[in-house]
Amino acid sequence: MGKTYQIIEYGSFIRGKNITGFTYLPNDIFDTLEEFILLNKNRDVEALEFMNISVRKGIGKVITAKNYVGIIEIKDGTTIEILPKIYSQEDVTEAKVKKLVMDMLKTLRKSPYKSLQVANVSVDKMNIFEIFIRMFINEVLLIVKKGLKSNYETIESNERLFKGKMKFAQQIKYNYAHKEQCYVEYDEFNTNCPENKLLKSTLLYLYKNTHSLKNKNDIKMLLNSFLEVDKSTNYEEDFNRIIAADRNKKDYTTALLWSKIFLMGKSFTSFSGSKIAFALLFPMENLFESYVAELLRNNLNKSSYSISIQDKTHHLFDEPNKKFLLKPDIVVKNKRDNDVFILDTKWKLLSGQKSNYGISQSDMYQMFAYYKKYGAKSVILLYPHTEKIIVNKRLEFKANDGTSVKVRFIDLFNVKESINNLIYEL
Known part of the structure; x- marks a missing residue:
């Protein structure tokens, strides 16, 4: 079984030595990870955002994770796992953080993560990749129980x-x-249809790559139901041959979304590397925004409020033509009196020890523009809350012209109370 090396966001790997504050990687694994980063930098400038490489005196090269979480699986079986920064809290277990990541992924639209069910999975004993494999196995198991479609x-x-x-x-x-x-x-x-071919190919791929004995045994058992099915020889062609509107295949929808992720790297962000077997990395900014938006959507009274995500109603300038689109994360409108509330999520840990608590000046400019252009009753910056960060939970900045920006916090391990408090202010 390959070894798992784990860090949190903004944690750092170093090569071949143990130094406090850094996570050690063997020389060959460090080199593979460095090659992976540089390859994706050359392919797509934005792809480097998930990690960067620097040099420190007395230490040498340092690889630092940025605001992405997820896993990178190397072909020799080694796994790099990156968890959210809130894992640094002493009272938060690894299992709680992984469950939180799963809950966040479930809110992403048009993805298989909506079906994530971790109640019966020992998430503390599995890395994220193995959890995803478990979810795929559960989907295929449901299909097999009903019988493979023909x-x-x-x-x-x-x-x-x-x-x-x-x-x-x-x-x-x-x-x-x-x-x-x-x-x-x-x-x-x-049963030798494209859907079943793709499922069989995914099972065979995962059988080779899983390090979980339970996952391996369950995949082996499932493959017995695919003995009359050929492997897919052209993934893209077979995916294109699937008729999305075929009602007889609706049970396959989620499993095939998983297959596309595993077989073709169609994840939230696509990466590549010669020695990399698999990479699933998710920007925490997007996960946090999606999670908060979904919580608000589910808890707001729909008869009283409307909600718009990534709203595109206004531009910063209107003449001589519309320029610089404003796109706040969440716009809530009170249907009774038409009051507008702007909420923008920021995945950043604030601190009373930092200048302006660590709130970026550009974020404040942005909120000021939202307030003016939308004629908003209230604009709110939303940050994750952790016990180690001592900041006034009802922080508010006011200007002489009446503009104000509120700063509020979402306790990700007590979201119900946080969301209810937020809705109370609207």
């Missing part, structure tokens, strides 16, 4: 008995001296 498959072959229609060109070519055979084309109703 489709008509067009088959060309030499047969002893005539069926379907004769392929005359092939008959002349292959059976000139074998009059007893018929080269024919016919449709056969079987």
Whole structure:
């Protein structure tokens, strides 16, 4: 079983030595990770955002995680796991943080993560990759219990008995001296359809890459149901052949989304690397925004409030034409009196020890613009809360012209109370 090296956001790896404040990586693993970062930097400038490389005197090269969480699986079985910075809290266990990440992923739209169920999974004993494999296994298990779906498959072959229609060109070519055979084309109703081929290919891929004995055993058991199914030889072609509107395949929807992630790297962000088997990395800014928006959407009274995510109603300038689109994370409107509330999520840990608590000046400029252009009754900056950060929980900045920006905190391990308090202010 490969080893897992774990850090939190903004934690750092160093090569071949143990130094307090850094996580040690063997030389070959450090080199592979460095190559992976540089390769993605050359391919896409923005891709470097998940990690950077620097040099420190007396230490050498340092690889530092940024605001991404997830896993990088190396082909030798080694796993790099990055968890949110809130894991540094002494009263927060690794299992609680992983469950939180799963809950956040469930709120992403058009993704398989909506089906994540971790109640029966020992998340503290599995890295994120193994949890994802477990989720895929559970989806395929449901499909197998109901029975694999079948489709008509067009088959060309030499047969002893005539069926379907004769392929005359092939008959002349292959059976000139074998009059007893018929080269024919016919449709056969079987389970060898693109959906099942992709599921089988995913199971085979995961069987080779999982380090969990339970996952491996369950995949082996599931493969017995796919004995009559071929492996996919062209993932992209088979995904394109799937008819999305086919109601008979609705049970496959989530499992196939997982397959696309595992087989084609179609995750939240796509990465590549010659020695990398798999990479699933998620920007915490997006996860935090999606999570808070979903919580508000589910808890706001829909008859009294409307909610818009990534709203595109206004531009900063209107003349001579509209320029510089404003796109606040969450816009809540009171249907009764048309009062508008702007909420912007920021994945950043504030501190009373920092200048302006660590709130960025550009964020304040942005909120000021939202307040003016939307004629908002209130604008609120939302940050994650941790016990170690001592900041006034009802912080508010006011200008002489009446503009004000509130700063509020979401306790991610007590979200119900945080969201209720937030809704109370609207």
